[in-house]
Amino acid sequence: MKxxxxxxxxxxxxxxxxxxxxxNTYKGYTLSSPIKVADRAFSTEKKAIRFAKKSYRLNA
Incomplete structure (x- = not known):
């Protein structure tokens, strides 16, 4: 399960x-500051955006 x-x-x-x-939410409530789980680094902006759109819901 992803x-x-x-x-x-x-x-x-x-x-x-x-x-x-x-x-950014917990049990339906919006948190005042988001809980960061992890981060990943990429050499180009294109790769970073592709990763964000593919794996996670990017709100941009």
């Missing part, structure tokens, strides 16, 4: 793009 995360943020950092993902 877990879907409802928080995703892409941010540039030096020579890479970091995709942070986690949870």
């Amino acid at each position: 877990i879907k995360y409802d928080y995703c943020k892409i941010s540039p950092d030096k020579n890479k793009y970091v995709v942070e993902y986690g949870h």
